[in-house]
Amino acid sequence: MQTNEQMLSAIENYLAQTEFPAEPELLYAPIGYSLAGGGKRLRPMLLTLSCGIFSDDVKQALPAAAAVEVFHNFTLLHDDIMDNAAVRRGKPSVHAKWGQNVAILSGDAMMIYAYRLLSSVPANLLPQVLSTFNTMALEVCEGQQYDMDFEQKPKVSVVEYMHMIELKTSVLLAGSVVIGAMLGGASDEDCRRLRRFAVELGLAFQLQDDLLDSYGDQRLGKAIGGDILEGKKTYLMITAMSHADEATREMLRTAYRDPALSDAEKIGKVKSIYDRLDVPRLTEQQIQLRFERALSILDTLSVAPSRTQRMRDYAMSLMDRKN
Template sequence: MHSILELQDIVEKAIKKVQYPSHPARLYEPISYIMSLGGKRIRPVLLLLSSELFNDDVTIAVEGALAIETFHNFTLIHDDIMDNAPIRRGKDTVHIKWGVNNAILSGDVMMVEANRHLTRLDTTVLKDVLTCFNDTASGVCEGQQLDMEFEQRRDVSIEEYINMIRLKTAVLVGGCMKIGAIIGGADITDADLLYDFGVNFGLAFQLQDDILDVYGDPLKFGKQVGGDIISNKQTFLLLKLKELASTADQALLERLGSSTNHPQKVEAITELYNRYQIREIATAEMERRADIAFTSLDQVSISEERKSELYQLARSLINRES
């Protein structure tokens, strides 16, 4: 079994070997740019880990890992456009650097590239992998649509929000793990257990992301801290605040929603979060989801020793600061 660092290195080397056409430059340069911005490469590493649980030859899953990372970065390009986000991983977002039209088209090509990577997998697993990938991709798009719709609604429930982040974020994590397991030769029971682990871990991961958006260190977080507050995103923190706030504080929250003074808005809503202990409540929910995830992982019919790297990675991501 490879360590997490070794798997990250495998992913980085594989990404650097991918050659995109040089012309037209403004179509392909944004792809090279966003793929080179780094990050933890969590999703492709999870795919490789899942494959290696069942097959020692990790190279059989590298094209699947590249497909997932390419697809993930495609979604980031389009999400940043929809969110009007200026920064991604501490750098200008693609639409800021190349313009919105170029960013949309480069993202479209990345979806093509993701499928191209998948077609290089062994034909014995290709059908099942493509089915899982397509279901995952559809779910991510559904989740993004719901996320945008929630920005225009004032009656979103926490249950609806959890379903949205399950689709937008968690099913991709689950899909990574199931695809990796399929490539590695797992039976359907173990593949489904890893999917369940991935989905619930993905929920915990997104809840932690919601917390970091408010309380993270800007130098470590790599994104604009308070971005969710500025854009009035319906996060777990905001919905729980609406549920618990007094009538007076709900009225204040309503007024702050239309404020264009972003620093003041972030400061005021963060103060409300602190007053109602929203961070602590969100952390407890994140940990509950993580416990559900680890229960599924415990049931996968592989030795605890082989699962140790996966446990280690999951725990470190849940407790991350960026």
């Protein structure tokens, strides 16, 4: 696995090789459908790259890499029910295609399947890998619950928001790199450092996602302004709310459901407030801060600098930063 492309294709092959039973069809077909959905396989890539920092045998990381990807897809499957999302990666979501009961149950089976993949890590590492995975999985559920709580909450602070996205997004990246490092033979101290690296990287990644949703990026197929039209409490909205006067706050709170405005006008109105309050620059600053912090942690690992180069490059490409 010399290149990232080869690594990605090894992960795809590993995910595709599992033969699910033909029956009961409504339990297993949605799992194959969900895993064939693609995506950039961020979590298994991070797990495998992390293993590669400490060991030249990265093939050993494939079952655990598949486990974190299957777990991630399980969370998407259940989140789509809770968020009532009909589309996932351009295709009907599982609950839209098969109904809610099938989505609940095949999601459950998918989580168990993730544990089955995980159970094939070397026996001597299993207790610590399993414990890391369990903590990570529970924290991801906490993040999803906070995310749903925030929809009902009138005011969410920046600190609360950062805590939520750390649980909902960063924790799964962190669990992935820590498990990869464990499999590669890393010390506890290096595992802790890599955990911090992935937490910061995940925060940078999520904030960039928030920024791109309103300010766009050609790479993304989705329409600009979706978060604004949904009235979502993103980093941009929360930052704007914390800097605005009361009249502006009221505008931000109500713009998305103002029947007098077209969608384009709603987006324009909210973005002009964002711009006036310097929100894009403040967000970009925060992204840059988190991302630099992540990269600097890589320098502290107890390995030769050359061994972290691939992880560094991958993190750069993820954030679309050139070296």
